[in-house]
Amino acid sequence: MDQVTGRGLIPWPEAVVAAMTLRSLPGVHSDVPIGWAPAALAVVAGHLANRPGSVIFISKDGGGFSTTFAAGTLVDAEAEVYPHPGSWYGGEIAMHSCELCARPGRRHRVPDGVFCDSCVILTSGDEPDFAPRLPLAPDVEDAYRTLPPIRSLVTVPAGWAPLVRSVLKRLGDGSGADLVFADEGDHLVVVSAPDAADRIAAVNRTLVTLTRERCRYCGRPVEESSFSPGACDGCLAVQARGWETTTEWRERQS
Ligand SMILES: [Zn+2]
C-alpha cells in the first residue's frame, strides 16, 4: 500500500456519488481512490447486470485496476465472457481519471499514480499557475518547460509553447529576448521583431491560423466546427465545472 499525502482539487460530485453507491452495494468491496469510483461503478454495474448476486472485490493495483468476481448467477449463458468487458473498460476510464478528483488525468511516476495536472502540483505543496485543463501531451510539456522567458507575455499559454518555440527560431536566435508577442485570447501574434521586421507579416499569417487551431491550455487540436478557436471543448468543460481545492492536507490510501 502506497500513501500520498497532500492537497488536491475537490472531487467532482459524480465521483462522490459513485463512491457512496459502491459502499452501499451488497457484495461489493471497493477500496479504489475516490476519483476512480465512477470507473469502478461502471465495472460493478456491468457485472451485476450480467451476474446478479456476485461478490466483487475491486481495488487499485499498482498503476492499474484489479477486479475479482465470485459467486452470482449468470443470467444469460450465451453472453458470458471472461474477463468481463466491463473490467477492461473500467481500467481504461481509470487510466485517464485523476485518482483524487476524477478530472481528466494521466499516469505519473512521481508521485506514482494517475493525476490531473492541477492535483499533481497540489500534492507537492505548490499552487498551480494555470486553470484546470486536459493533461498536457508530453511534447507540449517539454516545449513549455524548456521555453525561455518571453518578456512580452506574463505567461505563455502552455498549449501554444511548441508554436512559440518555432517562431523564436524563425524570427530570431531562439532566445526570444527581443520579440514582442500579443496574446489576443483566441490567437497569438508577433508585434515586433527588431531583426526580422520584414518577415513578421508572413509569420503572423501562419501563427494566427495555427494558434486558433490549437488549444491554448493543453495543445490539442481544436475541432474545425468549434465555437471557441484557440481552446478545446475538453479544457473549457473542465474549467466550467470549477476548481476548488481541498482546504486541508489529507492522506490518500491506495
Ligand atoms: Zn485531480
Ligand SMILES: [Zn+2]
Ligand atoms: Zn485543451
